[in-house]
Amino acid sequence: MDLKVHINKIHGSQMAAKIIGNFTIDNNEFRFNATAFGRIGGQNIGAKISKTTEKELEKLGYDPDEVIMVLQRNLLQGDLTLPEGLRRESFVDD
Secondary structure, three states: OOEEEEEEEEEEOOOEEEEEEEEEEOOEEEEEEEEEEOOOOOOEEEEEOOHHHHHHHHHOOOOHHHHHHHHHHHHHHOOOEOOOOOOHHHOOOO
16 A cells, blocks of 8 residues: 655644644545654554545545554654654654
8 A cells, every 4th residue: 555644733742742634545635633642652643534534445445444554654654744844853752
């Protein structure tokens, strides 16, 4: 699955942050929200998509749960693009 992630906004800090962004599959763009937690128990991200997005993904032949897992993995691994002016150092604790 070729899933590309773009972050639009991040609110919070290295301990916890709300992420708003888009992901693209097969030239179709969808919105998502996620909450990222760090330090306590390690890195963790919970991404959510709307019911409408779930239905659209199913029409394209994708399992929405699998898409969410890939989305979360990309977010955890830093496989994403950021808006201009936002630096990883502002929210990543390496």
